[in-house]
Amino acid sequence: MPKFYFTYGSEGHPFYGGWTEVEAPDFESACSVFQVYHPNKIEPLLNCCTVYTEENFKRTTMYGPAGNFGYRCHETITLRRELLNN
Numbered sequence: 001m002p003k004f005y006f007t008y009g010s011e012g013h014p015f016y017g018g019w020t021e022v023e024a025p026d027f028e029s030a031c032s033v034f035q036v037y038h039p040n041k042i043e044p045l046l047n048c049c050t051v052y053t054e055e056n057f058k059r060t061t062m063y064g065p066a067g068n069f070g071y072r073c074h075e076t077i078t079l080r081r082e083l084l085n086n
Contacts, residue, residue, distance in 0.1 A: 001078075004030040005057040006038075006048040007068055013048055014038045017069025019062070020048070024079040027051070033079045 004027065006020040014020075020038070024030035031046060038047040052060070062068040 001025060002030075003054040004034075005052040005054065006034055006046070007050050007052070007062065008071075008074075009049045010069060012041075015074045016071065017067065018071030018074045019057075019068060021073055021076045022079070023076065027053075029079055033077055037075075037077060 001023045002025065004022045004024065006022060008015045008017055008019060010016060014037075020034065022030040022034050024033055031051065034046065034048070041047055057063055
């Protein structure tokens with residue numbers, strides 16, 4: 001399942017620096033599940049700095065050992081559906 005990276009700044013977000021990884025089938029689903037845990041403070045803006053696809057995030061300096069403001073991943077949120085045979 002694709003990963004999306006929700007990055008944080010130096011103030012006003014759920015965490016200082018670093019990011020949240022969200023595993024979801026697509027960008028829209030990732031944003032929706034992120035908002036369940038971190039509701040928008042101002043509509044329609046997400047409560048983070050920027051959202052990256054995994055491919056684009058790996059191209060940033062944040063992906064390196066220094067992280068984002070010295071922090072790395074704070075949490076992982078996974079959107080999962082499990083079908084049961086009845």
